[in-house]
Every structure is written in C-alpha cells, then in structure tokens.
Amino acid sequence: MIPIDIRPDKLAEEMLDYTRKLGQGMENLLNADKIDTGVSPKHPVYKEDKLVLYRYDTPEGITPKPVPLLIVYALVNRPYMADIQEDRSTIKGLLATGQDVYLIDWGYPDGADRSLTLDDYINGYIDNCVDYIRESHGLDAINILGICQGGAFSLMYTSMHQEKVKNLVTMVTPVDFEAPGNLLASWTRAMDIDLAVDTMGNVPGELLNWTFLSLKPFSLTGQKYVNMVDVLDDPDKVKNFLRMEKWIFDSPDQAGETFRQFAKDFFQKNGFINGGVILGDREVNLKDLTCPVLNIYALQDHLVPPDASRALKTLTSSGDYSELAFPGGHIGIYVSGKAQKEVTPAIGKWLNEHSAA
Amino acid sequence: MNNDSFFSNDWMETQRKYWENWMAMSQKAMGVAGGSPTAPWEAAMDHWWKALSPAAPDASKQFMERMMDQGKAFFKMAETFLPGANGGVDGWSAFTKTLEDMQKGFRGSVDDGGNSLHRLMAFWELPYDNWQRMVSSMSPMPGDFLRNMPHGDMQGNVDRLLSAPGLGYHREEQAQYQALMRCSIDYQKALQDYLSFNSKLGLKAVERMRSYMQDLIQSGKTIDSARAIYDNWVGCCEAVYAEEVSTPHYAELHGKLVNTQMALKHRMGIMVDENLGALNMPTRTEIRTLQDRLQETRRENKRMRRDLHALQQQVQTLLGGEAPKGMAGGPRTALIEGPDSKKSTAAKPAAAKPATK
Structure with missing residues (x-):
C-alpha cells in the first residue's frame, strides 16, 4: 500500500487552482482599503503623558448600569483587539449588556518613557484613571476587567487599592508563571534581563514579536499564509485577515524599567506565588484582594496555559470567586464567533449580578 | 496599470508554461525520456509577480509574497514525492x-x-x-x-x-x-x-x-x-x-x-x-541619566500635587465647608471632556455621591 497517491496531472490541477486563487486574490488585495481597527464609537476623557482613557458611547436604546467598567489591557500589542471588527468585538458585546465601558490606551512608549516603572503604571496611571472614573460617577468603587498582562496589572492594583474596586474580571491572565507549558516563562528564565534592558533601554516590539512567533513558527509564519489563499476571493475575509495581521505586528516598545521588573519579578521569580513584588514602598499581596472575582481562561491558550490562570483560585481572599473556561485560544477568546456568544454575555451577566447597589 | 493584460495574457502564458512543464514531468514519471523537471511555472509566477507587485500597497505586497513563497514551498514538496521525480x-x-x-x-x-x-x-x-x-x-x-x-x-x-x-x-x-x-x-x-x-x-x-x-x-x-x-x-x-x-x-x-x-x-x-x-x-549614558532624573522629578511633582490636594480637602473640612470635588488626586495633564458630555442618547447614571479618596 502506497500512502502517497499524487498523480502529476492532479498536482498540476491543484497548482493551477492555487495560482488562480492567488490571481483573484491579488485583485482584492489591490483594492483593499486602509485597514481600520477599533470599530465602536468612543471619545477620550482623560490624558496623561502618552496614556489616553477612552469612554465608549452607549448604544441607542441601552441604559448603562450605574457602576462603570474599566478595561486594563496589556502593554504588549494594542487594545483594539478587544474591538477589532464590527461582528467580533468584546467591547461591543459588553456595551450591549449595559456596561459603561472605559478603556486605557497606553500608547507607544518611546525613549523618554524608558524610566517608567511598574509602580508608575499601577499606582500612577491606573490609579489616576480609576480616580477619574470614580469621581466622574460619584462612586467609591468601580469594576475592572484586566486582559492578559493587563489582568496581572489589575490583580496588583486591586490588591493595593481594594476599596476602589467593586468587582474584578481577569481574562487569560498569567498568575502562576511556572505552570507547565508556559514556554515564555521557560525561555525568559535563562535571559539576562538586566543586560537586555541596560543595552536596549526600551525593549523593542520586534523582539516581542519574534518571541511570540517562535512559539509556533511554522504555523504562524508559514502555514497560515497558505490557508489564507483559500479565502482570498472574499474581500471581507481578506480585510479581516489583514486587520488581524496588523494587530499581530503592531507591538509597541516596552518601557525599559517596567519590562525589567515585570520580567524578573514574574517570569523569573513567579512573584504572585512566591511574593517579593514591591511597588513603590509596598509589597503586593493577593490576600489583600477581597472583592468578587471572575477569572476567565482559554483551554487552548498557547501563551497563558489554563493552569497559569487557574492558580488564582487559592491566592486571593475573595469569598466570591468564579471561573469561566473557554474552549478556544488566547486570541479566539476575543475574536471568535463563539466568544461573542458565550464569553462577553457571561461577563456582562456576572457584572450586572454583582454590581447591584 | 492594465490588469487585463496580466490576467488575460501574462497569466494565461504562465498557465501554459506550467502545463507544459507538467506534461514533461508526467512523461518522465511514466518512463518516457525527457529532460529533468525544472520549474518554469515558478519562474513565470515570479515574472508575473515582479511586474504586478509595484502597484500593490506595502501591506498587501508582503502578504502576497508570503503566500507565493509558501505556495512554492508546498508544491515543491509535493514534486519530490512524485513517482519518478x-x-x-x-x-x-x-x-x-x-x-x-x-x-x-x-x-x-x-x-x-x-x-x-x-x-x-x-x-x-x-x-x-x-x-x-x-x-x-x-x-x-x-x-x-x-x-x-x-x-x-x-x-x-x-x-x-x-x-x-x-x-x-x-x-x-x-x-x-x-x-x-x-x-x-x-x-x-x-x-x-x-x-x-x-x-x-x-x-x-x-x-x-x-x-x-x-x-x-x-x-x-x-x-x-x-x-x-x-x-x-x-x-x-x-x-x-x-x-x-x-x-x-x-x-x-x-x-x-x-x-x-x-x-x-x-x-x-x-x-x-x-x-x-x-x-x-551627548552620549547615551548622559541622556539616560537625564531621563532618570526627569522621571524622578515628575514622580515627586505628582506626589506633591496629591499631598497638596489632600491638604486642601482637610482645610476645607476644618473650615466647615464641603470637601471640594476637584481632582481626585491624580495629576491630570489634560482633561479632554467630562463624563457628562458623553456622546450618547442613552440615559446617564446619576452621580450618587462624591468621590472619596
């Protein structure tokens, strides 16, 4: 029995089909408009340095809930992932459940931001945004949704400012950096972080891109372009693909001192588990976190394995801890059709149930 | 650029050469004498792409090139597994x-x-x-x-x-x-x-x-x-x-x-x-020293503004007045617009009570 049965004429046919799709796709690529990202209407309400705090417009016919929601995104990549296209938008879904949504856009740090520390980000920028929203709404505490590294920031922030946070939602958030399958942590452990930051100042986005692509180099830099040929004849799908491609490679540089502390305290020393994370003059202790927590993770997450997120369960003092496991990946949890139906409504429902006066 | 000429002439020429090549390859596979199978289809594709690519937007160009490269890779791979090849x-x-x-x-x-x-x-x-x-x-x-x-x-x-x-x-x-x-x-x-x-x-x-x-x-x-x-x-x-x-x-x-x-x-x-x-x-070392000093000065400045604000509130309370609803403590460098000006037709949450800090 011969396992390969490819006849030359059949292969030629396949090749013709491929090139035909490429030819047709060229037309769509040439006609592709500028790639737009971030689809829900929003307006800036507060600025500090390069940070911009946005508030999203409430859709017609929806009455916003009294407790607003602040989304804290990661410093890595850009936050428009949460609102990437009309039919795949976590933010749009949240607005539909009545959340009054604010989002922090960290901007693109440059050399002048090299000295920003983790303390500046968490007890400075995030705290100022939270204060702005609290003051604007006349509230003692608001809801926070932290995404990926932004989830780790939110955990640190909430544990240090519990009185200002009513409910906390974490999405694909790394907590135990030594959980099996955490390749990023494994690779970072042997890196001389001080040398890297001392050499480069800010850590270039290209270095982060390389690291992320190295997780699955053959699929992410090869196979996906072959797969794409199959949908090249659909202008909408081409545009969606280019939009995602833009997001993947849209990696801001990381402020050097913040990267230094985050990489050393968490990737190398597993700070949430082992302690020793100092911000300003205080140590982060997740036991100081007492508010209700909804922890959402993705079962096929190749960046933050489920166990890395699930570790949160026993680390806080919250008496109201819930989990939501999503059958998808790190990105799919925001952009897949399934996520729009399952994840976002679940967050909205949980927040509404927990935000009653 | 006249697309018609590419799609109806050059492209057809590409396909013709491609078929010819595969005819030769098929003959070899069946034991009929012939030259070694080269890849004129590949050269023709390259020629076609070189002529067309200057008109493509940069993002599309890179995207297309990756698909061409991967396409060549997998057809080359199939070639090597063909009987006789x-x-x-x-x-x-x-x-x-x-x-x-x-x-x-x-x-x-x-x-x-x-x-x-x-x-x-x-x-x-x-x-x-x-x-x-x-x-x-x-x-x-x-x-x-x-x-x-x-x-x-x-x-x-x-x-x-x-x-x-x-x-x-x-x-x-x-x-x-x-x-x-x-x-x-x-x-x-x-x-x-x-x-x-x-x-x-x-x-x-x-x-x-x-x-x-x-x-x-x-x-x-x-x-x-x-x-x-x-x-x-x-x-x-x-x-x-x-x-x-x-x-x-x-x-x-x-x-x-x-x-x-x-x-x-x-x-x-x-x-x-x-x-x-x-x-x-100026050397990089000198610039970094200045960056560090500047950031430290900004931190001190923000701390002092926060302390000053707290003192103002205390004085106001001691004088028997209501605490001012000014800045919640965060050093706002630019407040773009207040929450009341949110561009929404939906109902707004009532300001329940003043922010506390």
Whole structure:
C-alpha cells in the first residue's frame, strides 16, 4: 500500500487552482482599503503623558448600569483587539449588556518613557484613571476587567487599592508563571534581563514579536499564509485577515524599567506565588484582594496555559470567586464567533449580578 | 496599470508554461525520456509577480509574497514525492528516497543546488529567519552577518590574539576592541548552536513524518494532494518543535542567543558612546541619566500635587465647608471632556455621591 497517491496531472490541477486563487486574490488585495481597527464609537476623557482613557458611547436604546467598567489591557500589542471588527468585538458585546465601558490606551512608549516603572503604571496611571472614573460617577468603587498582562496589572492594583474596586474580571491572565507549558516563562528564565534592558533601554516590539512567533513558527509564519489563499476571493475575509495581521505586528516598545521588573519579578521569580513584588514602598499581596472575582481562561491558550490562570483560585481572599473556561485560544477568546456568544454575555451577566447597589 | 493584460495574457502564458512543464514531468514519471523537471511555472509566477507587485500597497505586497513563497514551498514538496521525480519508481520509493535525502540534507551531506530539498529544509530556517529579521530591525548590521563566519578553525588563533595585552597610550582602546571581538565570537557561537539545534529538530521532524506515513499505511488511508503533504509536514515540524523547545536545553540555547546578542550590542554601544564623548557630543549614558532624573522629578511633582490636594480637602473640612470635588488626586495633564458630555442618547447614571479618596 502506497500512502502517497499524487498523480502529476492532479498536482498540476491543484497548482493551477492555487495560482488562480492567488490571481483573484491579488485583485482584492489591490483594492483593499486602509485597514481600520477599533470599530465602536468612543471619545477620550482623560490624558496623561502618552496614556489616553477612552469612554465608549452607549448604544441607542441601552441604559448603562450605574457602576462603570474599566478595561486594563496589556502593554504588549494594542487594545483594539478587544474591538477589532464590527461582528467580533468584546467591547461591543459588553456595551450591549449595559456596561459603561472605559478603556486605557497606553500608547507607544518611546525613549523618554524608558524610566517608567511598574509602580508608575499601577499606582500612577491606573490609579489616576480609576480616580477619574470614580469621581466622574460619584462612586467609591468601580469594576475592572484586566486582559492578559493587563489582568496581572489589575490583580496588583486591586490588591493595593481594594476599596476602589467593586468587582474584578481577569481574562487569560498569567498568575502562576511556572505552570507547565508556559514556554515564555521557560525561555525568559535563562535571559539576562538586566543586560537586555541596560543595552536596549526600551525593549523593542520586534523582539516581542519574534518571541511570540517562535512559539509556533511554522504555523504562524508559514502555514497560515497558505490557508489564507483559500479565502482570498472574499474581500471581507481578506480585510479581516489583514486587520488581524496588523494587530499581530503592531507591538509597541516596552518601557525599559517596567519590562525589567515585570520580567524578573514574574517570569523569573513567579512573584504572585512566591511574593517579593514591591511597588513603590509596598509589597503586593493577593490576600489583600477581597472583592468578587471572575477569572476567565482559554483551554487552548498557547501563551497563558489554563493552569497559569487557574492558580488564582487559592491566592486571593475573595469569598466570591468564579471561573469561566473557554474552549478556544488566547486570541479566539476575543475574536471568535463563539466568544461573542458565550464569553462577553457571561461577563456582562456576572457584572450586572454583582454590581447591584 | 492594465490588469487585463496580466490576467488575460501574462497569466494565461504562465498557465501554459506550467502545463507544459507538467506534461514533461508526467512523461518522465511514466518512463518516457525527457529532460529533468525544472520549474518554469515558478519562474513565470515570479515574472508575473515582479511586474504586478509595484502597484500593490506595502501591506498587501508582503502578504502576497508570503503566500507565493509558501505556495512554492508546498508544491515543491509535493514534486519530490512524485513517482519518478526523485529517482524512485513508485510513490513509496520516491517518498523513502526523499526522506533519506532530507535527513542527509539536515546532516549537511547533500546539496541539490538549492532546489526542492533545500526548500523543504529551508522550512526549518523559519525560526532563524524570524530571529535575523528581528536582529536586523534593531541593528545597523544585517541579522545574518556573523552566520557564516568560521568559528572552530580559527578559535585558537583568535584567542591568542585577544589575550595579547595592550600597550602604551592606546591600551584602553585595544582592550575595548578585544572585548568587542570576544562578544562577536560568543554571539556567533551561540547562533551556530541555535542553528545546529534546529537542524537536529529537522531530522526528528523527518522521522516523525516517516512514522506518520507508516500509520497511514496501517490505516489504509492515502494522501492525494500537495496540500495534505504540506499540512502534515507542518504538523510534524510543529509537534517536534513544541516538544524540544520546552526543554531546559533549549531554554539555555535561547538564553545564550539573546544574551550574547545583547552583550555584543552593549559593547558596540559603549564604543559609540566613547566616540560621541570624544566629539563632545551627548552620549547615551548622559541622556539616560537625564531621563532618570526627569522621571524622578515628575514622580515627586505628582506626589506633591496629591499631598497638596489632600491638604486642601482637610482645610476645607476644618473650615466647615464641603470637601471640594476637584481632582481626585491624580495629576491630570489634560482633561479632554467630562463624563457628562458623553456622546450618547442613552440615559446617564446619576452621580450618587462624591468621590472619596
């Protein structure tokens, strides 16, 4: 029995089909408009340095809930992932459940931001945004949704400012950096972080891109372009693909001192588990976190394995801890059709149930 | 640009050449005398793309090029498995022969003139290709400038050269150049170890592919398309890669690659700083000192504004007045618009009580 049965004429046919799709796709690529990202209407309400705090417009016919929601995104990549296209938008879904949504856009740090520390980000920028929203709404505490590294920031922030946070939602958030399958942590452990930051100042986005692509180099830099040929004849799908491609490679540089502390305290020393994370003059202790927590993770997450997120369960003092496991990946949890139906409504429902006066 | 000419003339010409080539290939497969199968279809595609690509937007151009490259890769791969195309008389012997040649290729003992086998193995260059692109993006040197530098043979002489003590007025400068050379050699060694690791993984991927095919035979299934071969090859490569890069050995290789690259850049930076200093121009070290001082001053400034605000509130309370609803403590550099001006037709939440801090 011969396992390969490819006849030359059949292969030629396949090749013709491929090139035909490429030819047709060229037309769509040439006609592709500028790639737009971030689809829900929003307006800036507060600025500090390069940070911009946005508030999203409430859709017609929806009455916003009294407790607003602040989304804290990661410093890595850009936050428009949460609102990437009309039919795949976590933010749009949240607005539909009545959340009054604010989002922090960290901007693109440059050399002048090299000295920003983790303390500046968490007890400075995030705290100022939270204060702005609290003051604007006349509230003692608001809801926070932290995404990926932004989830780790939110955990640190909430544990240090519990009185200002009513409910906390974490999405694909790394907590135990030594959980099996955490390749990023494994690779970072042997890196001389001080040398890297001392050499480069800010850590270039290209270095982060390389690291992320190295997780699955053959699929992410090869196979996906072959797969794409199959949908090249659909202008909408081409545009969606280019939009995602833009997001993947849209990696801001990381402020050097913040990267230094985050990489050393968490990737190398597993700070949430082992302690020793100092911000300003205080140590982060997740036991100081007492508010209700909804922890959402993705079962096929190749960046933050489920166990890395699930570790949160026993680390806080919250008496109201819930989990939501999503059958998808790190990105799919925001952009897949399934996520729009399952994840976002679940967050909205949980927040509404927990935000009653 | 007249697209019509490309799609109706050049493109058809491409297809014609392609068919001719496959006719020749089919004849060879059936034992009819003919020349060696080259790839005029590939040349024709390249010609077509070169003519058309200047009109494509940059983002689309890169995207298209990647699809062309990957398309070529997987059709080349299918070619090598064709009966008669690689010295085998039937599918299985062609397949076995191809796998054996691939193994030789990964060991460096076969050279097919950069043709099919080279393309198959070049797939394993994707991790390195990503690395060198990243290095190029943050260095004045091309990312692969040290790749082919001989290492082992000249090591002894270089060590002797680099251990020679500096003399006289220029001893410091000589020592710096020696340090730079050492860093270059260390990086080149780390790079070669990284490439060698990938080659070994390539061998394992070939074995995985062979094993997969054996499973196919036992299950009675066959592969009948280039795409299926390509997808299975990607699957084998990705599986082997995932297993091996999670080991401590790879973490060490990865760490050395990054650390030695950083050490080399760091050394270059020191020398650039020396030269800038000699020209009485600001050095990077000086600028970083200024950045650090400026950031510290801004932190102090923000702390003082926060303290001042708290004092104002206390004074106001002592005087029997209501605490001002001013800044909640955060140093706002620009308040763009208040929450009441939110552009929404929906109902607004009532301000329940003043913010507390």
